[in-house]
Amino acid sequence: MSRIDFSYFPGCSQTGSAEEFGLSTEAVCAALGIDLEELPDWSCCGASSAHMTNDLLSIALPGRDLALAKKIGKDLLVVCAACYSRMKVAQNRILSDEALAAEVEAAVGMDPRFTGRIRHLLDVVANDIGMRDIKKWLRADLAGLKAVPYYGCLLVRPPEVCCCDSVENPTDLDRFLKGLGVEVRPWSFKTDCCGGSLSLSRTDIVENLVNRLYVQAEHAGANCIVTACPMCAANLEMRQQPGKFTFTVVHRMPVLYFTELLGLAMGLDAQSWFKSHLISPLPLLKQLDLVN
Amino acid sequence: MINTVNRELEKALEQRTGQKVRDCYQCKKCSAGCPIAFAMDLVPHEVMKMVQYGQERRLMRSSTIWLCASCETCTTRCPNEIDIAAVMDGLRQMALEAGESLGEPEVGMFHKSFLGGIKYTGKTNEPILIGAYKTLSRRLFDDLGLGAVMLARRKIKILPRVVKDRAGMRRIFDRTEGGPK
Numbered sequence: 001m002s003r004i005d006f007s008y009f010p011g012c013s014q015t016g017s018a019e020e021f022g023l024s025t026e027a028v029c030a031a032l033g034i035d036l037e038e039l040p041d042w043s044c045c046g047a048s049s050a051h052m053t054n055d056l057l058s059i060a061l062p063g064r065d066l067a068l069a070k071k072i073g074k075d076l077l078v079v080c081a082a083c084y085s086r087m088k089v090a091q092n093r094i095l096s097d098e099a100l101a102a103e104v105e106a107a108v109g110m111d112p113r114f115t116g117r118i119r120h121l122l123d124v125v126a127n128d129i130g131m132r133d134i135k136k137w138l139r140a141d142l143a144g145l146k147a148v149p150y151y152g153c154l155l156v157r158p159p160e161v162c163c164c165d166s167v168e169n170p171t172d173l174d175r176f177l178k179g180l181g182v183e184v185r186p187w188s189f190k191t192d193c194c195g196g197s198l199s200l201s202r203t204d205i206v207e208n209l210v211n212r213l214y215v216q217a218e219h220a221g222a223n224c225i226v227t228a229c230p231m232c233a234a235n236l237e238m239r240q241q242p243g244k245f246t247f248t249v250v251h252r253m254p255v256l257y258f259t260e261l262l263g264l265a266m267g268l269d270a271q272s273w274f275k276s277h278l279i280s281p282l283p284l285l286k287q288l289d290l291v292n
Numbered sequence: 293m294i295n296t297v298n299r300e301l302e303k304a305l306e307q308r309t310g311q312k313v314r315d316c317y318q319c320k321k322c323s324a325g326c327p328i329a330f331a332m333d334l335v336p337h338e339v340m341k342m343v344q345y346g347q348e349r350r351l352m353r354s355s356t357i358w359l360c361a362s363c364e365t366c367t368t369r370c371p372n373e374i375d376i377a378a379v380m381d382g383l384r385q386m387a388l389e390a391g392e393s394l395g396e397p398e399v400g401m402f403h404k405s406f407l408g409g410i411k412y413t414g415k416t417n418e419p420i421l422i423g424a425y426k427t428l429s430r431r432l433f434d435d436l437g438l439g440a441v442m443l444a445r446r447k448i449k450i451l452p453r454v455v456k457d458r459a460g461m462r463r464i465f466d467r468t469e470g471g472p473k
């Protein structure tokens with residue numbers, strides 16, 4: 001298969017608190033022959049805080065990155081569900097509203113009218129390469145893993161940015177996991193919200209939502225939750241440590257990024273990624289003989 | 293009488309967000325699917341009704357506009373294609389611009405800390421974000437144990453990541469009126 005070529009927006013979490021997501025993304029892309037050209041001197045997309053408080057800023061921040069992508073001229077790959085959503089929303093608004101585009105251009109000092117496609121890696125793997133063709137790269141069978149696919153909000157909503165096959169009942173991540181030999185457990189919470197940016201300010205609300213997700217994942221018979229969003233992963237993992245601000249009900253079910261499982265199935269060196277998790281997946285993976 | 297209802301708020305929101313709140317016919321689908329409804333003082337369909345009635349003060353001070361997590365479930369399901377999450381964004385922005393006392397001050401402080409970090413470094417650095425938020429909210433000693441675990445698992449990087457084009461970042465913030473007040 002010919003090589004696939006993208007410009008790449010890593011995003012803050014993937015170079016910080018969700019480093020394992022960034023490292024596993026780069027490793028699986030290299031192994032699959034997906035070339036990534038990192039946007040030079042990229043900056044934060046502004047995440048929820050920008051669009052919640054200042055509309056123009058929320059377009060100008062990703063607008064700066066879109067301007068960088070325009071200079072390179074390739075389609076843009078994004079792996080964080082939140083960055084992906086902000087980039088797509090900004091692109092739609094910039095290309096459909098010339099007055100706004102001009103304001104953004106004045107703010108960023110570059111032309112933000114990027115007309116290439118913005119792609120999420122899950123979509124590229126599950127649909128462009130396809131799970132049948134992925135098989136030829138796989139070295140390990142992930143049998144024993146029972147996962148609930150957790151899409152969260154930003155891969156699927158709003159419908160204009162959705163990179164999956166359905167807004168209410170997406171199946172891309174399900175198909176992806178099945179293709180790796182993972183048993184996918186049915187549950188009705190695949191697109192429920194984790195509480196997002198209320199993480200630090202209204203931890204009580206996040207606890208309520210996260211607790212329900214774990215209870216339902218356990219009820220579905222899963223032994224892990226798989227996601228493509230560093231914010232979901234952080235909210236799920238963060239308060240499961242014993243300590244003063246732990247959630248009242250502690251769950252120890254590991255939360256994995258889809259890229260980590262792909263890397264593991266491809267026989268890549270995945271150990272160091274797993275060590276960065278707040279809830280270590282290593283006991284489960286060792287028990288299933290998936291790592292030594 | 294219906295023609296005495298103050299429509300200014302609805303018009304202002306339409307101008308800001310492009311959303312026609314008058315189209316809402318109170319089917320309550322938005323509230324039924326809202327994951328945060330249990331914690332809100334006004335559930336989404338009530339917010340829509342109050343916008344139609346021009347109840348500006350009540351809305352500006354509500355906690356709902358700060359608790360909405362922008363999950364867009366409501367937006368996706370509204371039979372009248374109202375982007376309710378965008379209406380929430382608009383109300384929140386109006387409350388900030390009007391200098392209202394915020395219904396959920398700590399959520400406001402979080403956003404301020406988040407954007408302040410981007411303004412000066414161009415990227416989101418977790419230690420700066422958490423430090424700024426703790427200072428603003430005076431919740432200094434929350435989560436110290438969690439901080440230690442995050443450091444050990446490389447979740448927190450000591451050295452901040454900074455863009456080279458810092459002047460460019462500042463220009464974006466200056467041109468967009470510096471973010472929230």
Ligand code: SF4
Pocket residue numbers: 315316317318319320321322323336337340369370371372373374376
């Ligand atoms: S879903 Fe739409 S029409 Fe129904 S109550 Fe909510 S805003 Fe109104």
Ligand code: SF4
Pocket residue numbers: 322325326327328329336359360361362363364365366367376377380
């Ligand atoms: S976007 Fe806000 S109001 Fe709408 S369902 Fe989500 S949390 Fe509720």
